[in-house]
Amino acid sequence: MYSLTYKRADSVEEARRLFQEASDAAYLAGGHTLLPTMKQRLAAHDVLVDLTRIGSMKGISVEGDRVRIGGGMTHAEVAGSSEVQRAIPSLAALAGSIGDAQVRHRGTLGGSIANDDPAADYPAAALALAATIMTDSREIAADDFFTALYETALEESEIVTGVSFAIPETAGYAKFRNPASRYPMAGVFVARHRDGSVRVAVTGAGNEGVFRWQAAESALAGDFSANALEGLSVDPDLMMGDIHGSAEYRANLVAVMARRALANLGSAEAII
Amino acid sequence: MAQDGIGARVARKEDKRFITGKGRYVDDMRVAGMKHVAFVRSPYAHAKVGGINSEQARNMPGVLAVLTGSELVADGIGNLICGWMVHSKDGTPMNMGAWPALAPEVVRFVGQAVAMVIAETRAEARDAADVVAVEWEELPAITDPAKALGEGVPQLHPEAKGNLIYDWEIGDKAAADKALSEAAHVTRMEIVNNRLVPNAMEPRAALAQYDAAEDHFTLWTTSQNPHVARLVLSAFYNVAPEHKLRVIAPDVGGGFGSKIFIYPEEVACLWAARKTGLAVKWTGDRSEAFLTDAHGRDHVTVAEMAFDANNRITAFKIDTIANFGAYMSLFSSSVPTYLYATLLSGQYDIPTIHCNVRGVYTNTAPVDAYRGAGRPEATYVVERMMETAARELGVAPPELRRTNFIREFPHQTPVIMNYDAGDYEASLSAALSASDYAGFGERKAEAARRGKLRGIGLSCYIEACGIAPSQAVGSLGAGVGLWESAEVRVNPVGTIEVLTGSHSHGQGHETTFAQLVAERLGVPIDNVSIVHGDTDKVQFGMGTYGSRSGAVGMSAISKAIDKVEAKAKKLAAHLLEAAEGDIEIADGEVRVAGTDKKLGWHEVCLAAYTAHNLPEGMEPGLKEGSFYDPANFTFPAGAYVCEVEVDPDTGHTEIIQFVAADDFGRIINPMIVEGQVHGGIAQGVGQAILEGCIYDPESGQLITASYNDYAMPRAHDLPSFKVSTTETICPSNPIGMKGCGEAGAIGTPPAVINAITDAIDNNDLSMPATPEKVWRALRAGATAMRQAAE
């Protein structure tokens, strides 16, 4: 790691000010993506602005048909929240399936969403649960938020303060882990919403990051069960390929994980 | 049995300091005025080193010096050596390319060091290393060992034409060919043994200090064998004379073989300490470990096994290409030859064996011994062949093994080894019953109802530990003897210090060695301390690798105890006015057998030191030493059964059950043995389904250079193991023990792959059997079956 200055903000406003005062700042949340990158000297920032003590980014509340989770909430806090478990059990289970215990106690919802790792779990839930990403200056629909690999609609100094998820009628998540990193190689979140609409979001597999699998959504609109997906597959040309899994294999995993998610509504299944 | 003696399940004495964070590793060491080192490493797999401009680096904050390869060579520092001479079958010596500790002219693998920066802090050293400007001229690289052999490809060393290090053989080729041509059945396979990164928990580190007034050097280093390090550093690398160099290997956090070797960083730090007059420390990070620790395995093999009409093996012929990486590491030449081909008889009575091995240079990190060193590669070939042959012959896999087991000992194999003792039927029966092998069919059917493919696989391994005797290994080309030394110092109060040339870096010597002393001299193990890892304390030793510390290191202690015991008895007989032959030592007492005449152990010890009343001619004191050179290797063996379930939709393999039945001879501490077996199985499962070191074939970049891409086994990947032991006493050493440190890593991979290939009904599967490979093999198998049906 290169030498840097660490600053801790007590409010979102202070954080944004500290960020803008520095020449090349970064926000620090759980640090579980940022710090390894900096230790390997793949990134260098002169200032880190720590967001983890900002009270307004904490908390979970159920308001009508939505669950609002603060951007500073750790994965363990979300997984352990009885509100989330009651309202969207598959979301709590997804949070509880991220990384390992250490990661879950440091990594945050805001950090995960802002980072938009193509293999992260939360983006799949955000798309499938028609989430709204709340920042310190505006609200952005999840459909417009994840723009490319590691890229989002956030402005340079904008802060994710929270995410509001629609409470579905039913939803499920299934993923196949990368044996080395244990991030998903293919994760599929399926949800049927109260208005009857169906959303299917895929993470870990697409070569442009998280995406909605529209063909599956249409197939499931009539029959929300694994049977409806029989014979349906994603185009391998649109999948990522690497040493852990070719595009063709990932395409297979997407179809299999979608069926498993439907077989495990109300929970999250992780293979490996 | 003494309370904490041989066979007792004693908790490890060393664990208190490890578990409470009080271990003292090289990176914990601080000396006055200590500075920090960062190395400038090659980003290319193959390149010429042009000029090195370090001006900017020298002007960075905290920077004290920047040293380069040409300065190191100019100062007469010797090239790194390979200490085992292997000759090609035409009699020519192996072709060894020069390996300077800092490369002055050419780099041959990504991560090879060309320069070092010394600065006040570690961070400053790294910042400066980043800006050392090296003019690289990139050269084409080659990483695939089979493709590297020959002329029309990038050449690494002028000394090795066609990148060939040696073309070595053992056994009778004509006889093997004849038997193959006359065979009732021949099983033929192409087998790849995947390359592994060792991944010891503690990365390598070195702290070098030079005392100009005394012209004396001290090196703290992460070594499995500090005396060998001192010998090689002084005799070959010319950094310091042996009597002026103290090497200390304090607590070391795992090695698995990778810390046997003396690495460029240790040489460079010692050289730099003298050149600059500064004490300098380097602590590698995980990335440096991936790039520069000696890797393991990496064989490409074609094997043919001939059977007669009664399913008895008549010949075994093996052709192996072994990847050495860019340089010949310290013991690299012996691993794919004398530690590999000599075990190709397995547990079987095979009249004819021929093995040809070609060693080859590639633009990858050097390859050397890694947990098992040659024996996992041999076992994988033998046991994949046996399981495959059984399937082809339509015989139950245990039966084919039984048909061919060696049943009489000693047994001379056609490949040097003379097995002294064993009972392969006993371990096989134990494993089959512990795994309920007979009931597998029902479990397979039940799994099928759940949509899972269940498979079972067997592996009957043999290995050789305690590599010996010195004269024999010398005649095979070893540059060192393979004995061990020990000194047993009894203090005037009766407590005991044992100085050993073995080195513990996770094995638990402080406990097991003390148990031997407790057993023999009747003292509690808390009254025994084990001293190791410091060349100023222990006179000489060969260190720890090849599961040698029990069979060889403890045997040396046992021999020294013999002498202590004899002297103590003689003294006690004198004091008690009894015959020497009537004295017995037990439970803290020295007694005249059958009487109530006795002295406390501490009283005898004190009498030896007060020397007021010694027998005629006896010297004062109670301290004895021994150098023990074993008569033979030891031959641990066992049978492993692995049971898996494969998810046909994803190719994911779950290991449902793993049974190990090992014969390690006499066991000192069953809990420590189980720990060794558990760790070995975990690494074996790692090799079988998870771990695979991948270099980009064009650029030579290491793709699996972090845990993001290199999959390590975790508890989650493993079932609770069922381990047990059978016991045939080893006749070749005084304790009767064989060694257990590597068995798990040796026996496991073929059991796992045999199980998966059984589950998916397709034998064409290589390690690591990743989910995608298994999924593809399943689909290929299904296609083949469809085509056969059509």
Ligand SMILES: Cc1cc2nc3c(=O)[nH]c(=O)nc-3n(C[C@H](O)[C@H](O)[C@H](O)COP(=O)(O)OP(=O)(O)OC[C@H]3O[C@@H](n4cnc5c(N)ncnc54)[C@H](O)[C@@H]3O)c2cc1C
């Ligand atoms: C070993 C390991 C395993 C993991 N496994 C998984 C896994 O299986 N699945 C998974 O989804 N994730 C996994 N992760 C990632 C982890 O769960 C975190 O989600 C991730 O590191 C990002 O969250 P963070 O709070 O640590 O963010 P940080 O690392 O602190 O920040 C990440 C990026 O987001 C920016 N940022 C952070 N917070 C905000 C904010 N509120 N507003 C705007 N920008 C912000 C930072 O500036 C930085 O650029 C793993 C991480 C590790 C180290």
